[in-house]
C-alpha cells in the first residue's frame with residue numbers, strides 16, 4: 116500500500132536526519148510497537164517512560180508512512196462537532212471526549228517542547244461557517260461547548276472581517292491549538308528514545324505473529340524472532356489488515372505548501388483556519404512563513420489515480436483559499452497527497468480486538484485529528500497494559516461498533 120504521493124514538504128525539508136538499523140538478531144522485550152510513525156513514537160515514549168523495555172519496528176524508514184504526509188494541525192476540535200457527537204454517543208461521553216482532546220493538545224505541546232527542531236508552535240483555531248445557513252448551528256455548537264467549560268468565542272460576520280479581514284457568515288475562535296513538523300517530531304523523538312534504551316529498527320516488516328503462554332512471538336521479513344509480552348499495532352491505515360472487520364473507510368487528502376511569503380500578517384502566523392463544509396479547506400502557517408493548505412478529500416484509494424490528481428487538487432486548494440485571503444500573493448512550493456481513514460463517528464480505536472489475542476493492542480488513531488488521538492491513545496494503552504482503569508477505554512474500544 117502506497118500511503119502518499121507527490122512531495123510531502125517535511126521529507127523535502129528534513130531528509131533523513133537520523134538513522135535506525137533493521138532488526139538483525141532474535142530478541143525479547145516487554146512491548147513491541149509495530150509502526151514508527153507519530154503514533155508509534157508517542158506510544159513508545161509513554162511505555163518506555165513507565166519503565167517498560169520497548170522495541171519499535173517499521174517496514175519503511177521511520178516516519179515515512181502517513182506521518183510524512185500530515186499537515187499536523189493539533190486541534191481539540193474534532194471533525195465531528197460536539198453537538199453531532201452528543202447525538203451519536205450521548206452528551207456525557209461526547210463531552211468527555213472533547214475535554215480529553217483539549218488536555219491532549221496541551222500534553223502534546225508540552226512533549227514537543229522538549230523535542231528539538233520539531234517546529235512546535237502554539238496557535239489559535241478559527242472555525243468558519245462555510246454557508247450562511249451553517250451560522251445558527253455553529254452558534255449553538257459554541258453555546259454547548261461553553262456550557263461544558265470549553266472556552267470558545269463566537270464571532271459574528273463583522274467581527275470576523277474586523278479581526279481577520281475574512282468574509283464569512285460566522286466564526287468560532289478557540290485559543291487551544293498548535294502545529295508541528297510531524298516528521299521531524301517523530302524522527303527526533305525516536306532518536307531520543309533510542310539514546311535512552313528503546314530499540315528502534317526500521318526497514319523491518321513484521322510478517323507473522325504467534326501467541327504462546329507468556330506472550331507473543333513476532334517474525335520479521337529478515338527471518339528474526341522477537342518475543343514480547345504485549346504487541347502494539349500502530350501500523351496506521353495498514354492496521355486494518357490485522358483485523359477481520361472493516362472499521363474505517365480509506366480516503367485521500369491533498370495538501371500543498373507555499374514558498375515563504377514576503378510578508379505575513381501577524382495574526383496569520385498564529386491562527387489555523389478551517390471551515391464547517393465537509394470536506395473542509397484548511398490553512399496554517401509554518402515558522403518560516405509558508406502556508407500549508409489542505410483539503411479536497413476524495414474517496415480515491417488507488418495510489419496511481421491519487422498521484423495523477425495532485426497537481427489539479429493543488430490548484431483548486433490555492434483558488435479556494437483566495438476566497439478567504441484574496442490579498443495574499445501565494446506561490447506554490449510542493450504538493451502531495453496521503454491516505455487517511457475515516458470512522459463512522461470520527462473517533463479512533465485503541466485496545467484489543469475481540470477476535471484476537473488480548474495482548475495485541477491496536478493504536479488506530481483514525482480521523483482528521485489523528486495526532487491528538489495518538490496522545491490520548493498512548494496513555495490509554497499504558498493503562499491497559501498496567502491493568503488500570505481509563506475513562507475513555509470503553510468509548511474508544513472496538514466494542515462500540517459490536
Ligand SMILES: Cc1cc2nc3c(=O)[nH]c(=O)nc-3n(C[C@H](O)[C@H](O)[C@H](O)COP(=O)(O)OP(=O)(O)OC[C@H]3O[C@@H](n4cnc5c(N)ncnc54)[C@H](O)[C@@H]3O)c2cc1C
Nearest residue numbers: 150152153154174180181182185187188321351453485486
Ligand atoms: C494529507 C493529510 C493531512 C493530515 N492532517 C492532519 C492534521 O492536520 N492533524 C492531525 O492530527 N492529523 C492529520 N492527519 C492524520 C495524521 O497524519 C495521522 O493520524 C498520523 O500520521 C498517523 O500516524 P500513524 O503513526 O498512526 O501512521 P503512519 O505514519 O502511517 O505509521 C504507521 C507505520 O507502520 C508501519 N507498518 C505498517 N505495517 C507494518 C508491518 N507489518 N511491519 C512493520 N511496520 C509496519 C508503516 O511503514 C508506517 O510507517 C493527516 C493525514 C493526511 C494524509
